[in-house]
Amino acid sequence: VSEHIRVVCQQLDPQAGSGAANQRAATEAIREAVSRGGDLIVLPELATSGYAFVAAQEAADAALPADAELFEEWRAIIAPAGAVLVAGFPEPAGTGKPYNSALVMDPSGIRHLYRKTHLWDEEPRWFRPGDDEPVVIDTPAGKVGVLICYDLEFPEMIRTLALRRADVIVAPTNWPVSPRPETERPPEIGNVMAAARLNRVFLACCDRTGTDRHITFTGGSCVIDPDGWIVTERPGRDAGVLVADIDLRRARDKALNENNDVLADRRPELYAAVTRRS
């Protein structure tokens, strides 16, 4: 594993009800990301299905099992390059509603399925929440943790992945546009900047863009370094590709100076309230 890796986020514009077109666009985006030299390729949340469902059946119909032919097609694209892919899609959850999931795939196949644990707005109408703590996967592109969109708003989730020594927290997102002062960044980006800095970890957020039925999205894809600064935040509101070259070793040094370390300085004996029901 080289410590110098290239992250490529593909900020797509999938549309609910257009599964076949979304899948073609996602596959094409992965192919392009490989051609751009991506070691760690990220697609948005629900890249294959779009977001703005209006009936539970739509989400169920769009669900793709882990052994779907599409994913084998993706594996065949990333394998020759030795790349790692993180991409969001609806995943069947046995009976009933699917999960809002993201796969972590390397040349050997699917290594992990993360199922979004904090559901946003109407999502409980279409999705079942995941019930597993976030974990870190040792991949050819470093130690990778996955969160999906609203999960990022819970500092406990990011902290858990940092404590498990993630180099990069990869987050497929679908950030709806929210009001903000004209001079400010989208608040979601301010949040991940702070999270990266407080945990000295890389954050790679692949957002979506465009309008899907009644919802318009931020197009806020960004890669943040362990000091909390933005490495790359192109392409802004447009669909397109974001490329960021990062040195994973920066996330393995948690020191702030000779005397402070963001993880070693924690005092977990004082944090018990965080694990109680409010």
Add this chain to the structure above:
Amino acid sequence: VSEHIRVVCQQLDPQAGSGAANQRAATEAIREAVSRGGDLIVLPELATSGYAFVAAQEAADAALPADAELFEEWRAIIAPAGAVLVAGFPEPAGTGKPYNSALVMDPSGIRHLYRKTHLWDEEPRWFRPGDDEPVVIDTPAGKVGVLICYDLEFPEMIRTLALRRADVIVAPTNWPVSPRPETERPPEIGNVMAAARLNRVFLACCDRTGTDRHITFTGGSCVIDPDGWIVTERPGRDAGVLVADIDLRRARDKALNENNDVLADRRPELYAAVTRRS
């Protein structure tokens, strides 16, 4: 208790080794804050002593017990106005090193002493860390929680105060200048903006300014609203007063929309890693 309160932060420039002058300046600053109509008056960390100690004895010599005459003088200034004061000072801790403390005082006297639990850089050479979880004090200026400077870098501490229903987290700080891209705010401010938003709570940070021996400070005082936006961030790098009028009720509504609530949406059963030793 009115829900509309005026926060006044006094960004001072105390100097280590000049206790009498620091105390006079702090007392004058409290008097001015009262004349500005402050309901909640905040002074920086270690306002009476300065920060840049070079020997343990300096901190011990600067320590002030809770029954110090100075504090009775302060109480007499805030009492006619019914104001609440939060101010940082070194507090004797029995034998040995003092605490880096902040008092919460209302017209009845000192209501609480918070002792900094996460010590920065050389502070363990001069200070003993506090061992108590942060608590919320019900004051005439709302439900107030206190953290000191580096404590803010631990999201668990802010979360604990939000779960305990703080309206305002008041933070005396001494933020040393740190490198940042020219177009960015001090990273400490980005952090408290995110923290305010993720917990839907007010943050009132009273920083210090100037150069104290070998350390130059940020002058980053700011009051942040529960959406994570800055209410006021004057006076910038200069010493001086910051005034922010806030409606505490905004911090009591944790809803983001009809379906989401920053505290109710938490899943503490997934956060156990946060309370384990790393």
